Amino acid sequence: MSDFPHWLADDLALSLQDKAANKNDNILDSENGYFVYHLDQLKQHLANLQQQDVVKLWYAVKANPLSHVIKALDGQGFNFDVASVGELQQVLAQDIAPERILNTGPAKSKKQLQYFLEQGVNTFVVESVNQLIWLNECAAKLKVKPTVLLRVQLQWPDGKKNPLGGNSLTPFGLSTAKWQQISLRDYPALDICGLHIFQWGNMLSNEKMYSLWSQMVAPLTELAKQLGMALKILDLGGGLGLDYLTQTNTLSWSQIIRDLAQIKQQAEVTELWLELGRYAVGECGYYVTDIVDKKTNFTEQQLVLAAGINHIIRPAITEQAFPCTLLSDKQQLTPMVDYHMHGPLCTSLDKLGTLPLPTNVAVGDELIFGYCGAYGFSESMPFFLCHNVAAEYVFEQGELTQVRAPQVASEYLR
Ligand SMILES: Cc1ncc(COP(=O)(O)O)c(C=O)c1O
Known part of the structure; x- marks a missing residue:
């Protein structure tokens, strides 16, 4: 031994x-x-994550942008979530088609959005009204129609227990109240068909993870209804944890898949997405x-x-x-x-x-x-x-x- x-x-x-x-x-x-x-260990792990047809898996490149790591993920059928021009260039340099790239992040300038579109990226998680306006303008100019997910940030009312463990605000996305004020008709160059939410990190309990995900469904489907959006895609970000303290608090992937199948049904979406970082490569x-x-x-x-x-x-x-x-x-x-x-x-x-x-x-x-x-x-x-x-x-x-x-x-x- x-x-x-x-x-x-x-x-x-x-x-x-x-x-x-x-x-x-x-x-x-x-x-x-x-x-x-x-890399053999990585490929084996990624192949295991792909043994399911419930969730489409993206890799959050910020977790580890090394070329060999990106290639291993590519080989196992992952798509790529990039959050900067540098990450985009690194993924494209590994011969990954731009249609397999998603752009997230709160710091997208109009210049950056235009550059991404010019490179052929056609999936965006939009985190502000400015991003929506700029992306619409750039897409109209370039005569393309990217797929867009609105990133939502939830807060719980005072006095109610916040399942996210704290009420601090971040620049990631906007409240449902703010998104409700937009009109989808104002953005004809965009196919706005999804919502994105991700406000947790290094989760080690299947029960807690499922409880958080399931609490997202009602506010998100309600927002989609109010916007008149046919909600096709729900992206639940990353946040699956690793037991750094080796106390055997490990997540069960097969349980995650069973839980996500339920979430998919409850949200009535055709596609459920995750962008994994830590859980994929840690x-x-x-x-x-x-x-x-x-x-x-x-x-x-x-x-x-x-x-x-x-x-x-x-x-x-x-x-x-x-x-x-x-x-x-x-x-x-x-x-x-x-x-x-x-x-x-x-x-x-x-x-x-x-x-x-x-x-x-x-x-x-x-x-x-x-x-x-x-x-x-x-x-x-x-x-x-x-x-x-x-x-x-x-x-x-x-x-x-x-x-x-x-x-x-x-x-x-x-
Ligand atoms: C938008 C987005 N998706 C996915 C991830 C990956 O998160 P994790 O490493 O917890 O899986 C991050 C990490 O910051 C992120 O910002």
Whole structure:
């Protein structure tokens, strides 16, 4: 039986141990941290998500825009949700047809909408009345008729329990009251036939997820009725969670599909969409860095790592650590102790968590973190203190391939 935790694939761990044994120790261009994505694991997972005919799956590219990851999703029949010109160009560069691209996001300028239409994108989630007016003008000029979903943001009346856990307003979409004021007839160049709602994140309970989805149905179908819209498409965004704390709170995909079949029926839509980020790619990614110092400071056992939130910022934002283990085999023989893991930046925010590791961990040992496939490389703050930007690797059929070399400060500083 393997000594590695359940979230770490054995074949990858062994390959990375080999890599560690042949490490480049040149201070100027060494990797002070790298990401690696297990593509066989990813493809298997995506194929499993596609074993259903209830929901059309899009991939939220913001979760991980690496070309190899996009290609894996393409190969498994996913379509693509992009939220910027950069994401659009990255997806088009992988030879994905523009008809398979959806544009979401609150920051769509008229210039951007026109550019997307010119590139052949014909599906838009519209988040403001301005976006609607601009898209209509651009579509009329270009003589195209894009499919449009209105993004709705719900708030619960004072005193009523808010199932979304808080009533803070965001720039994502508009209230039903605001959308009710528009007239579909004012936008003849658009096929406005869907609604989009997504106001939750990292959900780990099937029951809670279903309860939230089902509470969306009445306000959304009511809005469609008031607008005189034949509601064809309902897009429920993303938000399916990963159990970063490994407490076995995992979602059941087959239950999700059963629940979504009910939602589809209740909303009487012909198409139900999800744009998955974290749930699609989170588990296939790992992050590796090494220990540069170890000390007892007051009451804390501290490890200082070669990289921290400059490569992987999520723990600082959420106060949730990624699961972690030693890459070497020495761990199981000694007792474990909770270590406070700090990165190299001059801010106390730079902490990757407090996690159990064997007492004999040492300077130079490599640590591997799991569930780092989503919101990792591209969500971090790589330039602070001028450390190297993380390298990226893919692992496929036993082969480890570097896709991005570490970028040293002299390459990005001006
Ligand atoms: C519009 C939209 N859809 C989907 C997602 C993906 O969310 P998740 O990673 O929770 O699946 C996001 C993430 O921010 C988003 O903004």
